[in-house]
Amino acid sequence: MRHADHVARESQSNSATSALAASWRRSLLKHGLDPSDARRPERLTLEELSRRRQAMEHFLRVAAPQLDQLFNLVCLSGCNVLLTDADGVVMDQRVNAADAEQFRDWGLWQGADWSEAAQGTNGIGTCLAEGRQVTIHRGEHFHTRNTAMSCMDAPIWGPDGRLLAALDVSSARADQTERYNRLISAQVAQTAKAIEAVFFRASFPGARIVAPDDTADAAVLLAVDNDDLAIGATRAARRVLGLEREGAFRPRPAADLLGRDDDLTGFDKGERAALVRALARADGNVSAAARALGIGRATMYRRMARLGLVEKSG
Known part of the structure; x- marks a missing residue:
């Protein structure tokens, strides 16, 4: 059976319950895609890509050393390392010159849109659509034209808790095994967490x-x-x-x-910190904070004034 026919049949089957079948269904029914469509992914213009990269400049700069480290681990295996934004557009990549032509032909290149809405089930798009780590191996892709690749992806969450990016390693090897995919997938997940942690630190x-x-x-x-x-x-x-x-x-x-002891001899340091904590617990209510501290309201105000604390406005 042709791949496109298999995808169409499984996507419309009422008994299809797997995560893969759910993604195929979204691709076919929600996004209206055709699995036999052989067109390459659309790419942003250089101007559009530049604008997106500028908006993520701080993040991309922080993530770059982690991308380098990951690429050093997988570069000899015919792999392409990609970093996208939350929309699935490729913002940065690492690839060997010998493999570049193949990946460029597939559309795995900077500026390309690999969202699930654009390309159906694929590592980048499905990772972002479901907010979880995924591996899409060869025939698991929605489009027939993408079935020669294996893609291992992990989401990266921003300091605000929102989905920020996807980290992808795609392989061009025809002999890529699922066991090897698992090894790469584990490294991708580890690197994604490292990028997330480094960017969180840089944000504060x-x-x-x-x-x-x-x-x-x-x-x-x-x-x-x-x-x-x-x-x-x-x-x-x-x-x-x-x-x-x-x-x-x-x-x-x-x-x-x-869950640490809340006293001034341990974690807390100074009267100001104690007042700030009490006000935070009382959601800015000075009277409630004063009662919790065992002092009068007037005393609380005097100490706040001395320590430069301002009453929270209603």
């Missing part, structure tokens, strides 16, 4: 970056300011600690999140 230059004592996940990180308030958290930390999934982050005492 004046903060301490800490992690809960009971986690081995390098992506679980908090940014803590001089008043010992957590002012940022990675996507993984937000999930583990039950915080806002994405978007604005409400500062709260790091001691509360990390």
Whole structure:
């Protein structure tokens, strides 16, 4: 059976329940794609690509050394390392000159749109559509023209908890095995987490970056300011600690999140930090914060004024 016919049949089958079949279904029914379409992926103009790269300049600069390290590990295996934005457009890549022509012909090149909406099931697009690590091996691709490649991808989450990018390693080898794909996939996932952590640190230059004592996940990180308030958290930390999934982050005492002793002889340092924590726990209510500290409201105001703390406006 032709690949295009197989994809069409599985996509429309009511009994298809696998993640792959779900992606094929989205590609066919939601995005209206034809698996036999042999056109190359559309590419942005140089001007459009430049604008997108400028918008991600800080991230791309931080990620570049990690891309270099990953490429050094896979470059002898006919692999192409790609970094996309959240829309699936390739922003940066690493590829050997000997393999460049093949990948350029496939459209795995800077400026190309590899979203699932544009190319159907593929490593980059499906990774972004589902927000998870994926491997799309040869015939698992939606388009017949893409079935000669294997793609291993992992998502990268931004400091705001939102999906920021996809990291992809694509192979041009005809003898690429699923076992070897698993090895590459593990390295891709590790590098994606490293990029995420490095960019998170760079996004909070004046903060301490800490992690809960009971986690081995390098992506679980908090940014803590001089008043010992957590002012940022990675996507993984937000999930583990039950915080806002994405978007604005409400500062709260790091001691509360990390489960550490909340006293002035340990984690906390100074009267100002104690007042800031009390106000944060009371959501800015001075009277409630004063009661929690066991002092009068007037005393609380005097100490706030002396320490340069301003009452939160309603």
